[in-house]
Amino acid sequence: MARPVTPLLWLLFSAGGTVAALLFPIHAFLFGLAFPLGWLEPPAHDALLGLLRQPLTRLYLLAFICLPLFHWAHRFRYTLYDGLQLKHLFGLVAALCYGTALVLSAVAAYVLWGVS
Amino acid sequence: MCINCLLCYSACPIIGLEPSFIGPAAIALARRYDQDNRDQGAGERLDILSGHDGIWQCTFVGECSEACPKSVDPAGAIQQYKLTGAFDWFRTLLPWGER
Amino acid sequence: MSAPSSYTLHHPKWFRHRVSVFWWLQKRSYTVFVLRELTSVFVALFAAFTLWQIRSAAAGEEAYAGLMARLGTPAFVVLNVVALAFLLFHSITWFNLAPKAMAVRIGGKRVPDLVIAGSNYVAWLVLSAAVAFILLAL
Numbered sequence: 634m635a636r637p638v639t640p641l642l643w644l645l646f647s648a649g650g651t652v653a654a655l656l657f658p659i660h661a662f663l664f665g666l667a668f669p670l671g672w673l674e675p676p677a678h679d680a681l682l683g684l685l686r687q688p689l690t691r692l693y694l695l696a697f698i699c700l701p702l703f704h705w706a707h708r709f710r711y712t713l714y715d716g717l718q719l720k721h722l723f724g725l726v727a728a729l730c731y732g733t734a735l736v737l738s739a740v741a742a743y744v745l746w747g748v749s
Numbered sequence: 750m751c752i753n754c755l756l757c758y759s760a761c762p763i764i765g766l767e768p769s770f771i772g773p774a775a776i777a778l779a780r781r782y783d784q785d786n787r788d789q790g791a792g793e794r795l796d797i798l799s800g801h802d803g804i805w806q807c808t809f810v811g812e813c814s815e816a817c818p819k820s821v822d823p824a825g826a827i828q829q830y831k832l833t834g835a836f837d838w839f840r841t842l843l844p845w846g847e848r
Numbered sequence: 849m850s851a852p853s854s855y856t857l858h859h860p861k862w863f864r865h866r867v868s869v870f871w872w873l874q875k876r877s878y879t880v881f882v883l884r885e886l887t888s889v890f891v892a893l894f895a896a897f898t899l900w901q902i903r904s905a906a907a908g909e910e911a912y913a914g915l916m917a918r919l920g921t922p923a924f925v926v927l928n929v930v931a932l933a934f935l936l937f938h939s940i941t942w943f944n945l946a947p948k949a950m951a952v953r954i955g956g957k958r959v960p961d962l963v964i965a966g967s968n969y970v971a972w973l974v975l976s977a978a979v980a981f982i983l984l985a986l
Contacts, residue, residue, distance in 0.1 A: 639805045640835035653891045654942040654968075657935045659976035661894055663983055664901060665928030669919035676986035678909045684986060685905060694902060698895045705892035711808050712885045715766055718869055734892075741899050748906045762878060765867045809945065810881045828949035 642707050642731075649704025656697060682748075691745045699738040706734040751778065751821045757813035769802045773813035773823035776804055780826045783833075795834060804831050887938035890931045943968040 668675035676684075684690050710730040714720045757773040758764050764772055779798060783791045798804050807827045814824040872878040904915040918924060947964035 637838070640799070640831075640838040643805065643831060644835050644839075649891075650938075650942055653894075653935070654939040655972050655975050656979065657891065657894055658932065658939055658972075659979050660898065661928065661932045661935050663980065664898075665919065665932060666925070669916055670925065673984060675916065676983055678905065678912050680986040681905055681912075684982075685902065694898070698899055701891045701895045705888040705895075708808075708885055708888035709892075712882070712888070715762065715808060716869075716872060716882055716885070718766065718867070720767070737896060737899065741902075744899060744903050744906065748902070762871060762881075765865075765871065808885070810878070811945075812877060812881075815877065822948070825948035825951075828945075829951050832949055 642703070645700065645703040646707035647704075649700035649702065650708075652696060653701040653704060657701070660697075685748050691748065695741060695745055698741040699734075702734040702737050703731075706730040750819055752819055754818065756816040756818065757821075757823050760812035760816035762810055762812065763806055763808065767802075767806060770806045771798065771802050771804075773807075773827065774821075776807075776830060777821055777823035777826040780830050783830075795837065798830065799834055799838070804834060807831075884937065884941050887934045887941075890934040891938060894931055894935065939972065943972065 663673070667673040685694075707730070710726050713726050713730075714723070719726055751774055753774065755774060761770075761773055763770050776798060779794045782788045783794065804827055807824075809824060809828055811824045814820075814822045817823065868874075872882040901915060904911045919928070943965050946968055947961035950964065952959040952964060
């Protein structure tokens with residue numbers, strides 16, 4: 634195969650897109666609007682921290698952050714190729730997109746591991 | 750039923766940007782033969798279609814299916830091919846997977 | 849009969865219209881497509897935002913309270929409204945397109961697109977309710 638890694642990247646794109654489609658709107662509504670604007674009672678800090686400490690929550694949040702990042706990386710790469718016709722820079726574009734996703738995923742793993 | 754009108758090629762923005770892209774009608778036809786249990790060429794087609802000019806260039810704009818006068822739905826065929834292609838590729842990675 | 853007509857053979861490399869960088873502005877469906885693809889930017893931003901939130905929460909009560917106060921400012925509210933709109937657009941287009949990528953057959957008959965899309969929406973509702981329940985019951 635000419636591009637053996639593309640199927641994997643596409644599967645990551647699909648998984649990330651599904652996670653984002655199913656879970657991002659409710660999180661965005663609650664944490665972005667309802668809680669800060671006081672429409673709904675936000676969780677107390679220590680209760681939230683207690684929830685964060687659970688291994689299951691950490692795993693959930695790891696998938697929640699990392700998979701959609703790879704969804705963005707793959708999709709944005711092709712948007713740059715087709716929308717802005719930057720295909721000739723394919724190495725740079727790919728490095729920027731997947732590199733950013735990898736770095737942020739590593740940061741997420743580090744932060745989630747270190748929640749005490 | 751595809752009548753080779755190539756309206757899908759006119760509608761596809763990727764064809765406009767990347768002339769060597771294999772294109773909706775061809776990929777839909779390839780998938781049609783993959784689905785046909787009298788045919789044994791799936792492996793050869795997979796090699797070409799998963800290459801540089803193949804299915805991975807498609808970003809599911811969907812214009813090809815919109816333009817098709819015969820409701821062939823090439824866009825759907827390509828996405829289904831991506832899915833089966835990706836899983837087939839995974840299977841080749843496994844130590845017991847056959848090509 | 850008149851003289852036989854001559855025509856230029858088509859050859860892919862001999863002449864191609866240069867496609868404008870703004871090809872996607874020339875037709876409504878292309879623009880909607882690009883907007884759909886740009887939802888991924890807001891997906892990435894929201895993932896980063898969640899990371900920021902987790903870090904603030906882990907850093908202590910004051911950091912978290914500071915973040916919540918910041919989110920109440922008009923700039924962030926506007927950003928979050930726009931982000932939510934794009935995220936909803938992503939969800940809706942994703943669920944509507946999902947049945948095309950999966951040809952599910954039960955008992956030899958193809959499951960109708962509406963059922964697959966519908967089950968996606970149901971899953972969306974159930975999961976959203978579960979998340980809301982967990983967070984509001986804390």
